[in-house]
Amino acid sequence: MTETAEDLTRRHLVPVARLNLLGEPDLTHLSVYQRMLMSGEEWATGPALCGRSTTQGPLPDGTEVTCGKCLAYQSRYERMLAPGYRPEDDDPDVLRERLERAHAELTSMSGQIGDLRRELEAHAETRQLLSQWGPELRAAFPVLFKKLDILLTLRQSEEGL
Numbered sequence: 001m002t003e004t005a006e007d008l009t010r011r012h013l014v015p016v017a018r019l020n021l022l023g024e025p026d027l028t029h030l031s032v033y034q035r036m037l038m039s040g041e042e043w044a045t046g047p048a049l050c051g052r053s054t055t056q057g058p059l060p061d062g063t064e065v066t067c068g069k070c071l072a073y074q075s076r077y078e079r080m081l082a083p084g085y086r087p088e089d090d091d092p093d094v095l096r097e098r099l100e101r102a103h104a105e106l107t108s109m110s111g112q113i114g115d116l117r118r119e120l121e122a123h124a125e126t127r128q129l130l131s132q133w134g135p136e137l138r139a140a141f142p143v144l145f146k147k148l149d150i151l152l153t154l155r156q157s158e159e160g161l
């Protein structure tokens, strides 16, 4: 069977046997099967996904994997080994940071919208009050409004400084 260039860079998961050591749990693990560029043409398996050392080389296709930890990592590794995978898409820290940034932007935006709305409401309320009561109030309390005008003018000139 000839391998295409893509096949040569492709890595995939294969079942691997445990080390034949006393006290080693009797489990079949999963490992990444890849071409070792450093050592030339060799395809090789590494440690199991669960971290245990394993016997070199894949077991036949369809061998049942019995290590629960390896099986728990399987879907994540398959995502990582898929073509077009971007590491940052699977990094919880990057994703959390992205989420926090989006949340902060949203919070700041909704804060600004809230401020604008309150300002608009205050303006609308003032305008409504003035158009409703302004002329009558002015007529009823001319001295008070005169003082208010003076105060406002003073404040404006203070702000202008």
Ligand SMILES: [Zn+2]
Pocket (backbone or CB within 6 Å): 027, 028, 029, 030, 048, 049, 050, 051, 052, 067, 068, 069, 070
């Ligand atoms: Zn395992």
